[in-house]
Amino acid sequence: MRPRHGHDFHGACESSIEELARLFTACYEGYPYPAATDALQLARRIREESIALDASFVLHESDQAVGLVLLALRGHEAWCGGFGVRPAFRGLGWGQVLADEMVRRAAGSGAARLRLEVLVGNGPALRTYERAGLHITREVLVLAWRRSATTAPDPILRPLDQISIAEAIARAPGLVSTDACWQRSHASLLSRSNLEAYEISDHGARAWAICVALPIRATRLLRLWGENDLASLALLERLKERLLSIGVVNEPADSPILPLLTKAGFTLSDRQYDMELPLAEVFRGARRAE
Numbered sequence: 001m002r003p004r005h006g007h008d009f010h011g012a013c014e015s016s017i018e019e020l021a022r023l024f025t026a027c028y029e030g031y032p033y034p035a036a037t038d039a040l041q042l043a044r045r046i047r048e049e050s051i052a053l054d055a056s057f058v059l060h061e062s063d064q065a066v067g068l069v070l071l072a073l074r075g076h077e078a079w080c081g082g083f084g085v086r087p088a089f090r091g092l093g094w095g096q097v098l099a100d101e102m103v104r105r106a107a108g109s110g111a112a113r114l115r116l117e118v119l120v121g122n123g124p125a126l127r128t129y130e131r132a133g134l135h136i137t138r139e140v141l142v143l144a145w146r147r148s149a150t151t152a153p154d155p156i157l158r159p160l161d162q163i164s165i166a167e168a169i170a171r172a173p174g175l176v177s178t179d180a181c182w183q184r185s186h187a188s189l190l191s192r193s194n195l196e197a198y199e200i201s202d203h204g205a206r207a208w209a210i211c212v213a214l215p216i217r218a219t220r221l222l223r224l225w226g227e228n229d230l231a232s233l234a235l236l237e238r239l240k241e242r243l244l245s246i247g248v249v250n251e252p253a254d255s256p257i258l259p260l261l262t263k264a265g266f267t268l269s270d271r272q273y274d275m276e277l278p279l280a281e282v283f284r285g286a287r288r289a290e
């Protein structure tokens with residue numbers, strides 16, 4: 001069923017950060033992972049993920065906010081960092097209206113391609129994006145390691161040096177891959193708060209990791225790279241000694257570190273599709289229609 005009433009789009013700049021955070025939270029109701037946000041968390045994401053408020057927008061029907069899209073722009077790339085319809089308006093086709101406008105705005109920004117990730121099990125979102133022209137490029141994985149109840153609670157800690165993010169990237173160019181998802185890309189690594197970088201030297205080889213520090217002795221591993229696999233595994237073990245849980249989000253299914261994570265006791269907890277739409281054709285089509 002398609003929407004039957006008139007609608008219009010309001011730039012996200014026209015809402016306060018508090019209103020945007022409330023709307024984002026409402027639009028992600030029922031999402032399988034906690035997505036509720038507040039003004040501070042959203043402001044941080046806008047900064048770290050280059051979310052462009054003048055390209056992002058809120059869809060209105062009459063006076064009611066129906067849904068929102070957060071669109072991030074960097075160089076020649078656009079990325080969707082938020083997409084949702086409030087529960088009362090779902091199932092009516094509004095998702096398609098949002099997606100078509102997202103593509104139009106991404107193309108109008110001059111970006112060469114639009115990217116996003118979607119959970120493999122999120123049928124309505126996947127269908128909506130496919131109808132808007134996006135296609136799946138690869139699978140990216142969500143993995144987790146948790147200290148089991150039987151693991152000794154506080155093993156003896158072996159040394160683990162903390163260094164700056166810039167030092168880690170300079171010493172280990174392999175930490176930064178060009179095909180990383182948006183939130184793990186080089187630009188995101190440079191701008192994110194709460195990042196920690198580690199280095200070890202083990203049996204004559206070095207390894208490095210960049211992590212997001214989380215509360216309650218948890219971390220999210222963003223990048224791992226070693227001069228050989230033994231050094232990478234040794235670094236994972238030293239992180240495990242210090243932590244209760246380690247998550248990895250959006251690791252490409254063909255990543256060379258996947259076998260190491262499995263060996264270190266990480267298990268698969270979810271899968272996402274990386275999707276993209278080349279925008280040059282969309283842009284030319286829009287120009288022809290003018």
Ligand SMILES: CC(C)(COP(=O)(O)OP(=O)(O)OC[C@H]1O[C@@H](n2cnc3c(N)ncnc32)[C@H](O)[C@@H]1OP(=O)(O)O)[C@@H](O)C(=O)NCCC(=O)NCCS
Pocket residue numbers: 001027028029030031083084085086089090091092093094095096117118119122123124125127128
């Ligand atoms: C994803 C979302 C925006 C879709 O918006 P919507 O307007 O409610 O979309 P619809 O319910 O009209 O469904 C969109 C399409 O998915 C199809 N669909 C619905 N349920 C489905 C399912 N379980 N599996 C596959 N397709 C499904 C619909 O038939 C429709 O396709 P069609 O137009 O070809 O008939 C909305 O569900 C939402 O806000 N979810 C929570 C936030 C979220 O998941 N955002 C995406 C993050 S990546």
